[in-house]
Amino acid sequence: MTDVVTGPRPGASTDLVGPWLRPIATGASSAVVAGVRELDGRSVMWIEVGSTRLLARTDFDVMSRAVADAASVGLPIMALVTTMAPTLGPEPGPLVGWGGVARALTAASGIVPILFLIDGAVTTGIALLLGLADVVIATDHAIAYVSAPRAVAATSGRSVSPVELGGAAVHGGQSGLASMVVETLEDAVVIAADLVAFLPSNNLSEPPRTQGHDPVDRPTPRLATLVPDDDRLAYDVRDVIEEIVDDGELCELRVGFGRSIVCGLARLDGHTVGVVASQPAHLAGAIDIPSSQKAARFVQWCDAFGIALLTLVDTPGYLPGRDLEWDGMIRHGGQLAFAYAAATVPRLCVIMRKAFGGAYIVMDCATMGNDVCFAWPNSKIAVMGASGAVQILHQRHLAGFSTEDALGERQRLEDDYAALHLSPDDALRRGYVDAVIDPTQTRTALCRALGTLSAKRSVPIARKHHTGPL
Amino acid sequence: MSGDAAEINTWLLLASSTGRFRPAVAADDWVYLGSLVGHVVASGRESPVHATRAGTLMGLLADDGQLVRDAQPVAWLELAS
Secondary structure (H helix, E strand, C coil), X not given: CCCCCCCCCCCCCCCCCCCEEEEEECCCCCCEEEEEEEECCEEEEEEEECCCCCECHHHHHHHHHHHHHHHHHCCCEEEEECCECECCCCCCHHHHHHHXXXXXXXXHCCCCCEEEEECCEEECHHHHHHHHCCEEEEECCCEEECCCHHHHHHXXXXXXCXXXXXXXXXXXXXXXXXXXXXXXXXXXXXXXXXXXXXXXXXXXXXXXXXXXXXCCCCCCCCHHHHCCXXXXXXXXXXXXXXXXXXXXXXXXXXXCCCXXXXXXXXXXXXXXXXXXXXXXXCHHHCECHHHHHHHHHHHHHHHHCCCEEEEEEEECCECCCHHHHHCCHHHHHHHHXXXXXXXXXXXXXXXXXXXXXXXXXXXXXXXXXXXXXXXXXXXXXXXXXXXXHHHHHCHHHHHCCCHHHHHHHHHHHHHHHHXXXXXXXXXXXXXXXXXXXXXXXXXXXXXXXXXXXXXXXXCCCCCCCCCCCC | CCCCCCCCCEEEEECCCXXXXXXXXXXXXXXXXXXXXXXXXXXXXXXXXXXCCCEEEEEECCCCCCEECCCCEEEEEEECC
16 A cells, blocks of 8 residues: 555545544545545545546546455445546546446445445546445435436437436436435435444444344334225335334435335344335335335345345235336346345345235245244235236126126125135245234334344355346 | 537437327438427327437337337437438
8 A cells, every 4th residue: 555645635524523543545646535434433444536626547546445455454435425527538547547446346345335425526437436336325416427418418409407417316216326315415424324333344244233222022002003904005114114123213225216115224122124115105015116126236235244134015016017017127126036035144024914926925025035924914915916816816707797786796706805815824824924923013023033043144055156137 | 517428420309298109200211300200199199209300210219109208219310421
């Protein structure tokens, strides 16, 4: 390591959280500064990128070295970017420089957590580095795109502003790039520190366990009424999560993207858990492409860092749609199935209400490999709901009735189907559910189950890497 | 704020509204500025999509009947030199 800096560069935001501990790397340029820094008691590799000038090759070399050092010593990477764009000129050095950073980030992926905090413009192909990060926290001032507005205009005549093309609102919703959107850089650093507190420093360490004051046997009485019995009625699953986890605290990621599934970090009995929950408040909890992508990435990330998974299921199935199929529902749906099936961390599943069809399977069902599966007494685990099943199974039978009589007959058949199939009892008998629990005992049951699984280990068969659906 | 350098002799034709796209041209057709490329149909109303540059229509980016959003690319041209 050469050209060691002796402290933060002037104007750097080093007074936000804590002092520098051991600066590691920098180059001749001052556009990038990197070093180990303490953030709320945790050491992280802190990389600051930002200046009024564009980045040179040496800047990218500094970033690459810092990323490689972080992976080597097992420290989370926290890159704070105010502006990031390469110098474009006859020399290819700056342009190819970020390729080295991409390579270093890829090598560090899954070894240490990678967080990017964006508070300005990240433009050109270098913006793809953000796509390699585990978590991107964008401020309201963040802008990121590969091709500029003028390039959009030059190929379509469409006038679009930088904010419209790649502002924080775009990346917090439509694109799904930003895991979180906050107002200021200070907020971003605080949120990042909160997030790191859930995470191990690297894949060989255990996630930190807190000594909480929330009793593991705390009843959860609100769960008896939060979820309506009528499965056509919506509710916000965040309320359910908050009732279950320690101190009601959920650190949700990608709130505005793939909204029919909620993903976030929380704790159970002090253990970090990654929560994946159907969200009936959006599209009735039906899985679509964005929600599938979001959940798949989150499950894979949790698994990489030894974070147990808690899956809360209330989904009517996959969202139907021709364009959805054309856009690759199978390809992207496969990502979620792959991520769960490959995960070796402790996996807890609670079927709260509906668990229908293929969506039930990919939401960590027993055959996908969950370790413990609880169901609430009113849950419905089936290929489909009563209405759809009767339509398919008894279509000819119903055709023999007059319109008026068919309504009554249809209702009778639906009631019979519901009584026979739409309960957890059959799944319990077949071993797809381990226990039917009272909703008010959900937290207790989950904490106990997680305790018994905390020593879970797996030894995968060696291979170069999987060929899963990226 | 600059973006990636892109020198593409390509022009995208965009949907004029949200609805089902109905193409009126086929690949390899030559289109003039203002040529009718297709329609976007919504609630029984047709909104024409006209070529905003002249060139060879290299391909459709939306299939016949596909739901498109306003300003979604529906075809691409290789521009006349």
